[in-house]
Amino acid sequence: MDFLDIGLILFAGMVAGFINTLGGGGSLLTLPILIFLGLPVAVANGTNRIAIIAQNIVGIANFRRKGFFYPKLGLILAIPAVIGSLFGAKFAISISEDLFQKILAVIMIIVLVLILTRPERKFLKEIEGEELSVIRLIVSIFVFFCVGFYGGFINAGVGFIIIVSLTLITGMSLVKVNSLKLFIVLIYISISFIVFIVNGKVDWLLGFTLAIGNAFGAYVGSNFAVSKGDKWIRVVLVIAILVMSAKLLGLFKLG
Secondary structure, eight states, rough: OHHHHHHHHHHHHHHHHHHHSSSTHHHHHHHHEEETTTOOHHHHEEEHHHHHHHHHHHHHHHHHHHHOOOHHHHHHHHHHHHHHHHHHHHHHHHHHOHHHHHHHHHHHHHHHOOOEEEEEEHHHHSSSTTTTOHHHHHHHHHHHHHHHHHHHOOTTTTTHHHHHHHHHHHHOOOOHHHHHHHHHHHHHHHHHHHHHHHTOOHHHHHHHHHHHHHHHHHHHHHHHHHHEEEEHHHHHHHHHHHHHHHHHSSSOOOO
């Protein structure tokens, strides 16, 4: 790995960390770069998770310092997500990858509409603290089991789906939702990362190099989220979702 590779990985990590902290889809940049540098797909996937874990730890710590930290609610929602992910990981893919990507692209557009229109504001009030009503708790367990199943099955775009799910369930602002999302994803990714370690699918040197970039990007992204608020988070989300959807539809290729 030469200095050019190091610079490329660090820059990609910073951009991905920023994007992932505000929304999701940063792995669409980092995974192709890791593969371009010669890593097999499975190893690239495992290596990328080192950076995701690092960025989430930094992002959570920074959100916490600024008063946005919800560990109780995060754990409540993470448990069914983890269980769902175990089932999802074992689920046999029954449709072609090409068809699935096109379906996912359509889902991303629907997600974009929900983020922009925020229909939950018409029906739900923001929860008080971290307490969910019985009905919301039951709905949350089911929804996050499905989110986990989807994440274990394919994972692409799961950050956007979590954002929409949290927004609809809690009624929280996007700043609070992003803080909560990072906590849930940290738990989910950490558990799945163990599988890659056990099977020897991790390049530690590239992973830690990428993690430095991601961590810096997450620090900048979490500061940006708190200082700029919902308006600018929506701008980043719109751009990220449109780029991701276009990529999934085959309008352009990365790597």
